[in-house]
Amino acid sequence: MKGHKSPQETLNFKNSKPFTVGAELEVQLVNREDFSLSDSADIIFKNLPEDLKDIVQPEVLTSMVEIVSPVCEKPEEVVYYLRKALKEINQIGKDYGFIISALGTHTFARKEETHITAKERYLRLLKELQIVLRQFLIYGLHIHVGFPDKESAVRAYNLTINYLPVFLGISTSSPFFYGEFTGLHSYRTKIFEQLPRAGIPEYFKDFSQFEELFFILKDEGFIESIKDIWWDVRIHPDLGTVELRVCDSNPELDRIELLITLFQGISMLAQEIRVPEFYYQILKQNKWNATRHSIYGKFIDVNKTSTIKEKAFELLEDIQKKGIFEKLKIENRIEQLKNVLKKKPVSEKMILVYKKTNDIRILESLGFIEE
Template structure:
């Protein structure tokens, strides 16, 4: 059975940001998603999706021509959500985990899909107090999409490193910069996926899982990057949710550029253990981690700078009309990530509840 790839406008972008709803005074999770849906304008409702937890909501942009446009939609949505929250005592936050919430104090949204997943994954899903940023890039055909997918696998750690925002979980400092990553990897269809030589190989794998009852749709595959045939996109899923809208724009711009470049480049394939080591380096150390490739070991910051230089020299950002924006955003490589700022605050003052405020957007 074929898995049809629906072409989309080449290299358009979209973003999905999973946000926490937190109490204005205590920073505890606030089970207020129903309130947001009830009071949202019609325009906002078009951007909102219910999520696993009743204290969680997802903002989904429409298809956008530029990363700047996608971030504009996220910002407008957040502003309206926070405006609603003023009357009910909550606001939005975007971190990869909630800093101190416990699984006993949260409730799963009573949708059939989520209840089915809970039955399957048991305690694993009960501790899913995690939040991500997903980025879509559109492709004209499945062959171009597969090339971009394979290229992205090699570069997952650079996107994770820039986005890290989850060093705390259940009220403890984990010692990692992205604990969300380790929680997600416990699921059987999550983490770093395998390369595919062709789209038909991906179809074969997908059909084996679906025809034997292990998945119902592509939504049941949670890889760090996945092919999304329904939308005609490649979806980057490795990033922690992040409150810094400039940082989100940087991530979208870099991913969009890498996808375009992949259509004219050939990427080397790495041993899976090398891919895992590089991802661990980003998980543990954020942008201070190391990156191993065929030329040896370099810093993740240096790797990102090298990729940006390659894309610039090939005219990628110029073709995408993002050259000026990437020049203004590239400074973020050398700035502390959200997780690094959180860890520094904790080591200086030790007030774990107050650290949740780092997730406030804008």
């Protein structure tokens, strides 16, 4: 496939302030009485205060919205903006009978009950993806880190590929779908992997290799922009960021802060170490272990095997010892965030409640945002 890109085709990487952060949180809108999906996105947009109109965005379904933070220096600042928007949406919902739930899947809704937002891009995707998109009752957390140049972004992208299961394991919140217990901790992951350009991507030796692949897909008409590439982590030249996309949506804002902090730390760590490349089958196995078992699954590393939870602690310790959190001026938050990692993931809490109650509907309430 070499030589496919014409000489004049290049991707402009918009350099960002190094290691700034932002997040996008997709959330469900559910009826307060029975926790079914509520087509209330338009109501939200009609009632939002002016200062939140850029932060709350429409999404593929009319029963969901996306909260998009501005660019921030620290993870706790991102959480501040998420909290502010979520609180306002829930306040609107009190008057109109809906509430936010931030789980990776809706626990019992079906595709026949949903409506696609009538935007040109979503309708184009529906025409191409058919039933795959219609059953997309899934919700994710996307995290961005900014980079000063494209090659530093590639290094962070490559290292993040290795640790995708750690991020997924920490965030799992989707063990139920279509009213069934799937037996997995993140069924959202398996639904999302049905897309043609989703899942674990490949390593790139430099930005030009990524650029070449991008233009093969674009010139052949399969994508229009980077937004049509849905990898678990992707380089986003338009924003000058690397975007982590593997996480389930999550109602625990301190857990979201932990995920942002870990990604910010790994992004800086990648500039200081040689990035090891795992066998692709090991990457897939590790991701499956997180999908199936959350933080309790096994993580196969270069020279040892541990649990995903143990690997997460190890990464935090390694980043801390290198003084990276101190450089980022977030050292004072790390011990508190380690305590978050000691708690049960949302998916396990849901499974335990289900085993006690056998009530799938009530599990939606475990996605209500902590205020």
